[in-house]
Amino acid sequence: AQSVTQLGSHVSVSEGALVLLRCNYSSSVPPYLFWYVQYPNQGLQLLLKYTSAATLVKGINGFEAEFKKSETSFHLTKPSAHMSDAAEYFCAVSDQRYSTLTFGKGTMLLVSP
Amino acid sequence: GAGVSQTPSNKVTEKGKYVELRCDPISGHTALYWYRQSLGQGPEFLIYFQGTGAADDSGLPNDRFFAVRPEGSVSTLKIQRTERGDSAVYLCASSGSGASTDTQYFGPGTRLTVL
Numbered sequence: 001a002q003s004v005t006q007l008g009s010h011v012s013v014s015e016g017a018l019v020l021l022r023c024n025y026s027s028s029v030p031p032y033l034f035w036y037v038q039y040p041n042q043g044l045q046l047l048l049k050y051t052s053a054a055t056l057v058k059g060i061n062g063f064e065a066e067f068k069k070s071e072t073s074f075h076l077t078k079p080s081a082h083m084s085d086a087a088e089y090f091c092a093v094s095d096q097r098y099s100t101l102t103f104g105k106g107t108m109l110l111v112s113p
Numbered sequence: 114g115a116g117v118s119q120t121p122s123n124k125v126t127e128k129g130k131y132v133e134l135r136c137d138p139i140s141g142h143t144a145l146y147w148y149r150q151s152l153g154q155g156p157e158f159l160i161y162f163q164g165t166g167a168a169d170d171s172g173l174p175n176d177r178f179f180a181v182r183p184e185g186s187v188s189t190l191k192i193q194r195t196e197r198g199d200s201a202v203y204l205c206a207s208s209g210s211g212a213s214t215d216t217q218y219f220g221p222g223t224r225l226t227v228l
Contacts, residue, residue, distance in 0.1 A: 032213050044219040051214040090155050099213040103155030
């Protein structure tokens, strides 16, 4: 069975600071990994995905994530936080057998001026 | 173009009642997924349709839950004899072909409250 662990239900940063949201996965076969963002009262929006090509994946709004097999991690980063980045972020995993997504519990990103 | 839409956006019902939740996927998408998101949790998979058929219904919690997609586009999630524990946001997503590498596009969800 697949699983995703997101460390930290809440992460607070100052505007302009580095954003680091952690995601570790468990999968018995090579995974596909996704980061979604959820703004208040909106649906989940894909930020980026890893599907076994380049291990460093660039997404929308300046976010990127690096797949590290040895660490079973797919952490999300952004060099400089903006107020508009405040939202809840979800990491998810699937694989070539099953397209259904298994999500982590989410991390709420708070950005202060 | 239009995204995934879900109706109603909010549904309040009483324990024991029957409810139907509707999902309109992106036009042309053959794959459709239902997920449920409880407070403080990530979305949890319920059922996956490929065309008109349920390819995987292993996430349905019990036989009170049922979903259909009769013409391969709109889907309805049906919950019988609702319980307070069914209260959650029900999310629908669609993707082009159902391949694991496809992006799943999510609707805004239906917030179900069972009193």
